[in-house]
Amino acid sequence: xxxxxxxxxxxxxxxxxxxxxxxxxxxxxxxxxxxxxxxxxxxxxxxxxxxxxxxxxxxxxxxxxxxxxxxxxxxxxxxxxxxxxxxxxxxxxxxxxxxxxxxxxxxxxxxxxxxxxxxxxxxxxxxxxxxxxxxxxxxxxxxxxxxxxxxxxxxxxxxxxxxxxxxxxxxxxxxxxxxxxxxxxxxxxxxxxxxxxxxxxxxxxxxxxxxxxxxxxxxxxxxxxxxxxxxxxxxxxxxxxxxxxxxxxxxxxxxxxxxxxxxxxxxxxxxxxxxxxxxxxxxxxxxxxxxxxxxxxxxxxxxxxxxxxxxxxxxxxxxxxxxxxxxxxxxxxxxxxxxxxxxxxxxxxxxxxxxxxxxxxxxxxxxxxxxxxxxxxxxxxxxxxxxxxxxxxxxxxxxxxxxxxxxxxxxxxxxxxxxxxxxxxxxxxxxxxxxxxxxxxxxxxxxxxxxxxxxxxxxxxxxx
Amino acid sequence: xxxxxxxxxxxxxxxxxxxxxxxxxxxxxxxxxxxxxxxxxxxxxxxxxxxxxxxxxxxxxxxxxxxxxxxxxxxxxxxxxxxxxxxxxxxxxxxxxxxxxxxxxxxxxxxx
Numbered sequence: 001x002x003x004x005x006x007x008x009x010x011x012x013x014x015x016x017x018x019x020x021x022x023x024x025x026x027x028x029x030x031x032x033x034x035x036x037x038x039x040x041x042x043x044x045x046x047x048x049x050x051x052x053x054x055x056x057x058x059x060x061x062x063x064x065x066x067x068x069x070x071x072x073x074x075x076x077x078x079x080x081x082x083x084x085x086x087x088x089x090x091x092x093x094x095x096x097x098x099x100x101x102x103x104x105x106x107x108x109x110x111x112x113x114x115x116x117x118x119x120x121x122x123x124x125x126x127x128x129x130x131x132x133x134x135x136x137x138x139x140x141x142x143x144x145x146x147x148x149x150x151x152x153x154x155x156x157x158x159x160x161x162x163x164x165x166x167x168x169x170x171x172x173x174x175x176x177x178x179x180x181x182x183x184x185x186x187x188x189x190x191x192x193x194x195x196x197x198x199x200x201x202x203x204x205x206x207x208x209x210x211x212x213x214x215x216x217x218x219x220x221x222x223x224x225x226x227x228x229x230x231x232x233x234x235x236x237x238x239x240x241x242x243x244x245x246x247x248x249x250x251x252x253x254x255x256x257x258x259x260x261x262x263x264x265x266x267x268x269x270x271x272x273x274x275x276x277x278x279x280x281x282x283x284x285x286x287x288x289x290x291x292x293x294x295x296x297x298x299x300x301x302x303x304x305x306x307x308x309x310x311x312x313x314x315x316x317x318x319x320x321x322x323x324x325x326x327x328x329x330x331x332x333x334x335x336x337x338x339x340x341x342x343x344x345x346x347x348x349x350x351x352x353x354x355x356x357x358x359x360x361x362x363x364x365x366x367x368x369x370x371x372x373x374x375x376x377x378x379x380x381x382x383x384x385x386x387x388x389x390x391x392x393x394x395x396x397x398x399x400x401x402x403x404x405x406x407x408x409x410x411x412x413x414x415x416x417x418x419x420x421x422x423x424x425x426x427x428x429x430x431x432x433x434x435x436x437x438x439x440x441x442x443x444x445x446x447x448x449x450x451x452x453x454x455x456x457x458x459x460x461x462x463x464x
Numbered sequence: 465x466x467x468x469x470x471x472x473x474x475x476x477x478x479x480x481x482x483x484x485x486x487x488x489x490x491x492x493x494x495x496x497x498x499x500x501x502x503x504x505x506x507x508x509x510x511x512x513x514x515x516x517x518x519x520x521x522x523x524x525x526x527x528x529x530x531x532x533x534x535x536x537x538x539x540x541x542x543x544x545x546x547x548x549x550x551x552x553x554x555x556x557x558x559x560x561x562x563x564x565x566x567x568x569x570x571x572x573x574x575x576x
Contacts, residue, residue, distance in 0.1 A: 034503050
């Protein structure tokens with residue numbers, strides 16, 4: 001197949017991807033959109049397959065089988081709660097592939113007579129740099145979310161300096177390569193520095209900010225892929241990579257806006273830098289006392305309320321309690337209680353994550369209230385049941401300028417008559433921030449695993 | 465086509481793709497942020513095409529074989545995993561429709 005014919009046929013996947021993105025922005029067509037994207041991808045692979053001809057076809061087939069099987073099995077098996085780290089993992093391998101392509105290209109181009117063209121070397125350098133950062137960064141994000149390493153920000157003295165030096169090494173070797181120094185080791189140095197940079201760059205970022213980071217790394221991989229397109233003079237890589245690069249950047253900004261944080265603020269360590277003042281705040285709340293209740297008391301409160309609002313957080317997802325919560329809600333509704341769910345935009349480990357989980361439990365969609373809709377209602381709510389949420393109901397975000405989450409819009413659950421918090425223990429949440437809500441006189445704590453607690457509540461409400 | 469003509473052409477479509485990328489998702493609801501992130505993640509799996517070109521090139525030495533093969537494995541994992549995971553998420557969003565109707569009818573009964 002000629003290059004022209006291949007490029008013409010590549011228009012099919014290009015159009016498919018654009019339509020896919022368009023459809024993905026609307027709940028009614030989202031699934032269709034994803035399927036259209038998958039068909040486009042299949043066309044791109046087949047066209048490439050035919051274009052390459054018979055060279056090493058078996059190696060390509062074996063590689064695709066291994067990678068595809070891994071991807072399919074991992075994607076099928078993963079629980080909905082572990083979705084964010086799975087996305088991080090698939091994003092990382094994509095970035096890794098882009099970096100590997102750069103290594104292969106430099107190995108092919110450098111021995112050729114004459115210096116390589118500047119734009120080609122620039123594309124190689126960019127795809128190696130961004131791809132390797134995305135690969136290493138995504139793996140660290142995966143490890144953090146999978147709790148292989150601690151979710152709290154990891155900071156140390158001289159961090160910015162070390163990062164600066166590593167960045168300088170990476171950029172230095174890149175500049176040397178582009179300016180015509182023909183040494184393959186330069187790219188290896190660059191890739192090694194970029195890998196290190198990816199690790200160093202994600203390590204200090206707190207777990208609660210991870211979704212924004214994954215979204216940004218997603219955009220990075222898109223950019224790396226577009227750069228690979230320039231190396232290989234391949235249109236479909238340029239367009240698809242850049243579509244993802246641009247839409248991923250916009251998505252990252254939108255997510256930051258939902259948390260009232262700038263992207264720079266997420267990346268360069270508000271969580272790390274103010275941790276000392278957060279510790280001071282935590283010390284201040286130690287004096288307050290916590291009221292704990294048993295399930296029977298809470299069941300009575302719930303059953304005789306007029307209006308109950310559930311505030312689900314990641315703890316609900318971890319305990320797989322979304323189905324039990326729905327049962328409890330149904331029971332209460334039978335008793336004439338008005339039940340809704342208040343969903344914070346960043347509840348869970350990803351924006352929109354909680355909606356996915358509650359949809360899985362068949363919670364009727366009209367009962368899910370977004371923050372702007374939910375907040376005015378708390379004033380006339382009898383009981384708020386906070387199930388495994390923490391930072392998104394932390395009044396410090398509103399009141400305490402020293403708090404790392406100050407300024408983040410929250411669900412104002414403290415305006416309700418009574419707040420019941422289901423929580424495993426008094427440990428601070430994923431982000432490691434103390435929550436004065438727990439010390440509020442209106443608040444009662446129901447300690448235990450979220451699923452067990454909800455099941456006990458169901459039994460007790462039935463018994464009333 | 466000379467190298468420079470090709471480069472100018474490639475830069476043109478790059479710039480158009482940037483604007484298209486912004487435009488096409490400018491009004492996405494928070495509800496869909498997770499699936500959209502996952503969906504775009506699958507689309508950059510197109511890198512597998514580049515990996516195929518590298519592994520399918522003639523006159524490879526051992527280094528090219530290893531790197532190309534690894535790239536194909538990683539790229540395929542990205543594509544297949546990305547699309548499957550997104551589909552699983554969106555499948556659940558679809559099931560919302562019957563639940564919504566059931567809920568509406570139940571509300572109706574309560575009201576009467």
